[in-house]
Amino acid sequence: MATVVRSETHPDIGSYEDVNRDILKLLSRPGRGYRILLALAIAGVIALFTAWGLQIVLGIGMSGLRNPIGWGVYITTFVFWVGIAHSGTLISAILYLFRARWRQSIYRAAEAMTVFAVMTAGLFPVIHVGRPWLAYYLMPYPNQRMIWPNFRSPLVWDVFAVGTYFTVSATFFYIGMIPDLAAARDSAIVPWRKKLYSTLSLGWRGTNWEWKHFTRAYLYLAALATPLVLSVHSVVSWDFAMSLVPGWHSTVFAPYFVAGAIYSGLAMVLTLLIPIRKIFGLEAYFTTRHVEQMAKVMLLTSLIVSYAYLCEAFTAWYTFEPAEQTGGYLMFGATGEYWWSAWLMLTCNAFVPQLLWFRQVRRSIPAMFVITLFVNIGMWFERYSIIVLSLSHEYEPWMWNQYRPSLTGMIIILGSFGWFLMWFLLFLRVLPAVSVAELKEVLPPPLRRLRAGPATLRRPRGGAEEVRP
């Protein structure tokens, strides 16, 4: 009788073949709930493009933007989605370099989320500029007078940062999936799937030289993606911090935005994965341990953003600069006409997540689901508070104005969730949503020796178990 050795992280998975069976099964079983969700998502996409079309025809006035509030909910939502995009590469690249052994089952879905979130974010600058047919002006090339874009401008940096982030995260996502696409190819029965996976897997056979170059390339991609994650939201924050608007012109913005991005991204990963785990029966792959680990990172980043809120209020007060003091959201925001936005932000991002100090909360799936919803909402209002509050109260009191998001704007924002969800749901049905090959790395390998007696696994620090014959 063989002795069965179980994995620490995934005690309920038996063998390598079980992984292929359980994960590739996702590609063949659309339930009723899935179809309803997909229909809702597509309805959202239709609403998005209808509202956008209306705005193009009738003009940017439909968005409710007016002087001096030139950036409203579209830029808020752009920053929100770019932030959501951060956790995917955090989980796939940074946790890979740290050899965190709980990332394997979640990273593929998180990476997909990253790619789709950047695709969603990318819509918003185009929606926001009002004349989307001129969006190619963003590209770095000289205009008809042979003048190049200004490479000292944070807005040009942002094009480079977000463009690079999309390209690199999409590449990382695809390259990491090649062995799994080969596994999907080998078990596909439906002809179009067989053809799709054959093409996408590039003829991967899992030979020793393929793996050798693959594992090295993956390591270097992770090493390149890691500083990229931290840079993208820093650059996005400099869109604000490099200007002279009171409340924006602050050195704390880069770490503040990066921590907020990771915070909101992890919350969104949990918001999506908790229902998926239930619907697709993936409890053995995505365990409470995963939820707890992510909750710990969320608690850390929550404390960092809370610190940044305090820091902003303090520096605004300390400057004795009236514009800073009224434009800074805590002084003016918490008591002024946007008090609801500032307090939503503080409640959802700073107060509610304090519950994560308790182990029972971190290990409770329903509680975590509710908390992540709070964080998602709070992080949107954080960006709203930063953008709208500061712009509506700049230096000249006679220029102060108020801003209310228009119906068109709200429909476009809600529609963007449909756009994101549509891509994510299609991904779940078409591509392997959990990494088949990498999960096997954290499972104990099948050993001939175990047929004779119990295993002696040599376990190097932090690495995978290694067996020597």
Added chain:
Amino acid sequence: MSARADAGMLAVFGELDATVTAIERLRALKVSDIVVFTPVPRHELDHALHEPESPVRIFTLVGGLTGAATGFALGTWTSLDWPLVTGGKPIITLPAFVIIAFELTILFGALSTVAGLLINARLPHMGLEVIYDPAFSAGKFGIYAVPQPGQGASVRQILGDAGAEEIRERPEEVRVGTV
């Protein structure tokens, strides 16, 4: 790794340690034409094969440096192309170009890493008749070995003794159509 499809034998293994034993014994017999198939990268297999370091890292380095140089060059050249003093600052403002250079370092580095992977791993490799078994992507390990003349019996013996579940020798069993 020029394993010929007409002369070798494909052994299918169910266990990792049996595969490692077979590789080590084949190497002791000086059989150098070995291809190993595995569903998961395992260090034990790398150690048994004694393979040299992958050259992908050179691609990454060269790509990254090219990106950095391109970023600085783009900013510098476009500033000199239309020199306009702003805020009393120099025409060539390197600190501002660091951002562009950084992003292009990552972009070029990542894309050339992918190029390095595809070139070195000889991918895409499609539409060719290859040695393979679909079980290698699920849970089985495989060794394809081409014996030197006269070694056939001992190679077969090694593979069998190490614990191969199956040894295929006829070319039509070894090759699958296309993957």
